[in-house]
Amino acid sequence: MKLINTTLLLATFIFTAIASNASAATDPWYVYASKVNGYRMCAQASPGSGWYKASPNGYSTKGACNYYER
Structure with a gap:
């Protein structure tokens, strides 16, 4: 049971890290x-x-923006 809880916690942490990086686009x-x-x-x-x-x-x-700055 302890192994299942540890695995579930680790999987949740990894999923959260991936999801937060996927939406971190700059303006x-x-x-x-x-x-x-x-x-x-x-x-x-x-x-x-x-x-x-x-x-x-x-x-x-x-x-890239600075290239067009004139």
Whole structure:
């Protein structure tokens, strides 16, 4: 009985670890441009009302976003 409880506990722990890693995706990066001077920057969230989203799609990494930053 002790072996069954230990095995069940271990299986539950492994399943929980796998399930939590599967849903741990990051938010996409976007290029935002300033409405004042056109300066562009990468961010995952809008920097404020003085900015607009200059990229129609998001990028998975900041490095990929920085490539389109001009």
